Amino acid sequence: MQPYTHEYYMNEALKEARKAYDADEVPVGAIVVSNNKIIARAHNLTERLNDVTAHAEMQAITSAANYIGGKYLTDCILYVTLEPCVMCAGALYWSQVSAVVFGAGDEKRGYALVHKNLLHPKTQVTKGVLGDECAELIKQFFQQKRKK
Numbered sequence: 001m002q003p004y005t006h007e008y009y010m011n012e013a014l015k016e017a018r019k020a021y022d023a024d025e026v027p028v029g030a031i032v033v034s035n036n037k038i039i040a041r042a043h044n045l046t047e048r049l050n051d052v053t054a055h056a057e058m059q060a061i062t063s064a065a066n067y068i069g070g071k072y073l074t075d076c077i078l079y080v081t082l083e084p085c086v087m088c089a090g091a092l093y094w095s096q097v098s099a100v101v102f103g104a105g106d107e108k109r110g111y112a113l114v115h116k117n118l119l120h121p122k123t124q125v126t127k128g129v130l131g132d133e134c135a136e137l138i139k140q141f142f143q144q145k146r147k148k
Contacts, residue, residue: 103134
């Protein structure tokens with residue numbers, strides 16, 4: 001089977017982000033891919049679960065680990081619409097995910113602001129995949145919030 005592109009998978013993560021948007025959650029979506037197959041889909045659930053740790057990445061890591069039956073995601077790629085925060089970067093470090101691909105950068109809360117090496121040393125990072133589309137969804141969400 002021919003592997004899909006980063007853009008294909010980021011569009012799948014964007015579908016999750018739109019679910020969060022529709023549920024009045026900060027619109028961040030994530031998926032985990034292993035062997036060209038999506039094994040986990042998630043979006044922010046912090047409002048619904050009343051849990052500040054219920055970020056899309058955290059939900060996706062848990063779901064993927066359950067799917068695999070182990071805590072390490074060494075042969076997996078996480079696609080997420082927004083640069084992970086420090087908390088999520090730490091969880092990604094411990095999960096030993098092979099790669100992180102993110103859309104929009106986060107100038108206020110992204111992990112790279114604090115420390116560029118929070119991810120596992122073997123984790124490859126790809127930035128800016130469909131970055132404009134990912135950023136626009138978040139921008140629209142907060143513009144709508146300010147109008148209320």
